[in-house]
């Protein structure tokens with residue numbers, strides 16, 4: 001049985017040092033360090049510079065652009081374990097590979113399942129914030145290790161309450177209803193949800209319902225992810241057509257790929273994000289809620305093996321995904337995927 005906080009090392013992957021320091025400070029834990037670089041042939045060198053023996057090691061790695069750093073993350077986990085860590089956890093404020101959750105066209109990899117199997121095979125626990133659980137009920141449908149799913153809506157709500165007068169919280173699509181309703185309820189603001197049709201990776205249409213009853217309000221577009229940015233760009237373009245001011249944008253995961261931030265910014269009054277993904281727009285810190293989750297998990301992790309379940313057979317995974325969308329009836333956006 002382990003004790004909460006006893007022998008815990010917060011160990012950041014490159015680019016996560018600031019967040020890891022905040023976590024360590026919030027929990028009163030040791031912050032560690034590792035060294036990693038590329039060999040001339042492109043392979044990864046990795047060395048853990050801190051003593052991990054008998055400690056609970058929390059590797060901190062936001063997973064935006066995961067293909068660039070996933071192997072070194074797995075190498076770090078394996079190294080920590082082989083150096084005697086008593087448990088190795090993944091703290092991933094942004095959890096990648098949650099959006100390809102079905103085989104939309106024949107032959108596609110269901111990467112959310114594959115990624116979950118890889119993570120589950122290397123870590124004892126996963127702690128993350130607002131994973132994109134659109135068609136999955138919970139991370140336990142994917143991950144075979146214990147997981148903690150945290151929510152940034154209360155923190156975004158508090159930022160909006162402190163910084164925006166008369167906000168109207170707007171979600172760009174039906175799925176965002178869960179976040180915008182939670183934000184609106186916390187601060188007593190009205191909310192509305194737009195209609196989105198996705199045609200491809202960088203191609204969405206947004207339609208506004210009649211929002212005239214809230215015309216005096218400051219629109220605040222809230223969503224879980226800004227990736228290509230097209231969802232928010234299209235929504236921000238539509239609002240002035242109904243006489244609204246330029247919106248404030250508040251997102252949990254500000255990935256802002258492909259210069260999308262620069263394209264979105266002129267359409268907005270202000271853009272803010274949580275620090276789940278490091279970005280200049282970060283205005284809402286998550287370290288305190290993640291530190292609480294680590295401490296809470298440490299209190300009941302006496303037998304992590306007890307929580308583990310075996311991975312699902314791959315055949316079942318693939319069958320489940322493809323049966324939901326047979327080739328004769330693909331979803332509408334598959335034609336425009338680039």
Ligand SMILES: O=P(O)(O)OC[C@H]1O[C@H](OP(=O)(O)OP(=O)(O)O)[C@H](O)[C@@H]1O
Nearest residue numbers: 099134198223225226227228229230231
């Ligand atoms: O910045 P973008 O590239 O537009 O991506 C961000 C949007 O994509 C996601 O929804 P998505 O349309 O993928 O719906 P899904 O729930 O079906 O995955 C997410 O909830 C955002 O609304």
